[in-house]
Amino acid sequence: xxxxxxxxNNSLVNEYVSEIRNASMQKDRFRxxxxxxxCGQVLAYEISKTLIYTxxxxxxxxxxxxxxxxxxxxxxxxxxxxxxxxxxxxLDFFDQADNAFISAYRKHAADGxxxxxxxxxxxxxxxxxxxxxxxxxxxxxxxxxKTLEQIFLSxxxxxxxxxxxxAAQQGIDWVLENIPDVTIWTCAIDMELNANAYIVxxxxxxxxxxxxxxxxx
Numbered sequence: 001x002x003x004x005x006x007x008x009n010n011s012l013v014n015e016y017v018s019e020i021r022n023a024s025m026q027k028d029r030f031r032x033x034x035x036x037x038x039c040g041q042v043l044a045y046e047i048s049k050t051l052i053y054t055x056x057x058x059x060x061x062x063x064x065x066x067x068x069x070x071x072x073x074x075x076x077x078x079x080x081x082x083x084x085x086x087x088x089x090x091l092d093f094f095d096q097a098d099n100a101f102i103s104a105y106r107k108h109a110a111d112g113x114x115x116x117x118x119x120x121x122x123x124x125x126x127x128x129x130x131x132x133x134x135x136x137x138x139x140x141x142x143x144x145x146k147t148l149e150q151i152f153l154s155x156x157x158x159x160x161x162x163x164x165x166x167a168a169q170q171g172i173d174w175v176l177e178n179i180p181d182v183t184i185w186t187c188a189i190d191m192e193l194n195a196n197a198y199i200v201x202x203x204x205x206x207x208x209x210x211x212x213x214x215x216x217x
Contacts, residue, residue, distance in 0.1 A: 001176050006046065007188045013042045017187050020165065021203045033085045033210050036136055036165060039187050040089020043163040047132060047185060048093065051159075073097045074130035075157075079104050079147060080120070082207035086134040090163065094132075098124045102151060104143045118150055127155030136206040138167035138186065140197050141174030148179050159183070165206070166190055168199045 006013050016035040019025050026032050053068040077100040078087035091097065100123035133151075138144060144162065160182045162175065167186040170193055175182060192200040203209070 001180060001182055003172055003176075003184045003186070003189075004046070005186055005189050006042065007186075011042075013039060013187050016042075017165065021201065023204075026204065026209050029210065029212075036085040036206070036210065037089035037092070039136075039165050040086040040134060040163070041092055043086075043134075043185050043187070044090040044093035044132075047161055047163070050183075051130065072130065074132050075100055075124060075126060077102065077123070077131060077133040077151065079133070079135040079143070081211060082137065082205075083133075083135045085206075085210050086136050086163065086165065090132065090134055098129075100124065100126075100131075100133075100151065100154075102147055104147045118146060121150060121154075123151060123154045125155045126151065126157045128158045129155070130159045130161075131157035132161040132163055134163045136165040137199060137202070138162070138164045138171040138175070138184070139193060139199050140168070141171035141178075144171070144175050145178045148182075161185060166199055166202055168193050168202075 007017070016038045020032060020035045052071040054071040056067055056069045058065045058067055073096050074094055075098045076087055076090055076094055078084050080101060080103040102118065103120040104118050133148070135144065162182060162184045164184065164186040166188045167184065169189060169191050172184055172189070175184060190199050190202055194200050
């Protein structure tokens, strides 16, 4: 298990995250989604460096070229609905990947507490596959752990990667404590959760900012 924080090394991903966090720029939904997609592309590229490759001979118009290509395609997962945009960015790079989708949301009670509700899962067999799960915000980690436990009923992956835009340290700790052999990739780490379990300074609600407000259940 390990945590890779892309913000530790200066790169263009910091530019994307700065715009994603900016409350004024968030009013432009297209740009907000595009920057989330860009983060997904960067995360996919970084994850791709850790995968297994095999040599392949390619016939060109002038001869034979030897190049290393992915030994196997991963399965890309998205937590609905906020994870769709990040997933799309990763799919731009892993464009031959299989895909999995699961709904996970906070079901609120009258007293303000909430539980994680899972209502939909579409997933291929994950047995001995490389699995990459996209969710832009890793807050408490509860929904991520519950989601992974449900998804693993479809088989135990050979590798599990979690791809986030912003992760709270508390959420990282909870995932690593409960899910062994997972690698967490994030574009930034924040140290605080507020009373409503939102990441601070965070960026707000990624799903609402991407797709509009929803009725709270």
